[in-house]
Amino acid sequence: MLLVFPVFNIYGSSLLLLSIQGLIFSFLLLKRYHKQRNASDLLLGLILLITCYHQTTYTIGFMEWYDTYRTTKVNYYLIDFSLALAPLLFFYIKSTIKPDFRLSEIRLWHFIPAIIYFLIKVFILISDLQSTGFNEVQNGPMVINFEWKYVNPFLFLFRTIQMLLYLAFSFQIFFDFREKIKHYFANTYKLELNWLQNFLAAYSFLYLFYSIQTVVNELIVDLSWIQEWLFYLSSGIAIIYVGIKGYFTKVTELSSIDFASFAVPANKEHTLIKRISEDKLSARQADISSYFAEHKPFLDPELTLISLSEKLDMSREELSDVINQGFESRFNDFINSYRIQETKRLIAEGKHKNLSLLGLAFEAGFNSKATFNRAFKKSENQSPSEYLNQLSK
Known part of the structure; x- marks a missing residue:
């Protein structure tokens, strides 16, 4: 049977539609940042963009990309940006609750792991481009013998610890801020605080879901693409929620609170x-x-x-x-x-x-x-x- 990309089915089409909606809200947030210069819009726009980007492998996979193009090199260019996602989540929460937050407060060292990983991926690509018979295979020797064997296990372990720490820091500053409000204000900004709490809960759920799924896949039983699809469907639904609520919830009300006056x-x-x-x-x-x-x-x-x-x-x-x-x-x-x-x-x-x-x-x-x-x-x-x-x- 001759396979032709794209093939539209419930698995690939659902991820595609959810990701497109997420990209639309990412664009709207980045456009609003360009006009109003609210750091929270830029950070949330980038978070949505990365989350949508991480859907690509499974979206095109279910649409028969890998079966149609057996020697595709697309995975060399689909880089995991989750090492940048964790600090972005933390800085988004900080930008919504800290008066006069500036992007200059974001320190580069938070993104050093993501930069190192990006350079490793570039090194793997350059090395495999020079290998014999690379054009006839989908994955070269550096991917099979180095990335899959050493980089990916270390990446999963490091990413799991990193995300856990950044989520913990995010929840800590959020709960501290919420407690402060209760001491000084009769209006507790319930709508805005509920959004931030649900935002953190959504990414905590995705983090836990992905971690459990990876452990099961690596240590217990090989999961099929369809079984792993549930995580990406959940991620797509989270994208829609975060996009809609994040765009329409006016978090600038929180960042305008100046506790210094108290x-x-x-x-x-x-x-x-x-x-x-x-x-x-x-x-x-x-x-x-x-x-x-x-x-x-x-x-x-x-x-x-x-x-x-x-x-x-x-x-x-x-x-x-x-x-x-x-x-x-x-x-x-x-x-x-x-x-x-x-x-x-x-x-x-x-x-x-x-x-x-x-x-x-x-x-x-x-x-x-x-x-x-x-x-x-x-x-x-x-x-x-x-x-x-x-x-x-």
Whole structure:
């Protein structure tokens, strides 16, 4: 049977379509970077581009490239860029949460392994080009006796450790940033933070999937191309998710947060070490409770520690200490507790008959459904809808 490239089937066509969509979003991100110069757009565009590029071997394989062109040399030019992907993931997260992040902060040493691997691939190509009978085979002696035997096993081991470390660093700076927000802001930027968490989860899943698949293939049983296709299908689906969410989620909101304005001046640092006296603590608690009862500052969805301290004519350090020590709460949880009580008050007044639960949440100062549901369940041990159903019984 004469094979002709391209052959369209469910395996190759699905990978091709997913990769094309990913390339479109990569182009859109790079185009937006050219106009707006947001480093996060450039980094995410490159991440998508590399992920799509890594689909090439299996995409053209299922489309019968290797059977049609038996002596093809295409694999010499399909270089694994995953050694560059790991640091790019880390710098993307950093670019979204660090104010005034600049591309100049990206250090070349993070990409030295990728550069060394690229040079090795060039060396293998040049060596095999000079070998006898190279035009009659698909893979030359350097690929078979050097790359497959020594380079690839070392590459897998190094890449696995590298990706694990960079993902760990990425999760660490992400969780630290998320915790900071909860201490200073009532608005927890749920949409943006959920995107970053899901982005890291998607690439963690692909990393784990690929690692397990490789170990099984090398040590337990040889997997067929169709069995390995599941990983590349998962990668393609991840490409679409990352492309769509990454393009439409405005992460510049996060990178504009300047925590330096919350920093404690050096000459006041000692006040944070020493706890507020019990008498002063009680007095400040009473002042805050009175102010909240009268002015309801929690109704402002953009309320921050700084803006509240200005309203109370209190230093932000002292306000933070009173909330943490006196009310035994973080700023975000403290404000949301008032918003939940306000929501319950509105329900008690029958406002739920004219407004949805989400409408009541917005009236009470919440700015997202997810934050409202999470805070309500944490406080009341039941969802808002369960609370409402219980009242109607």
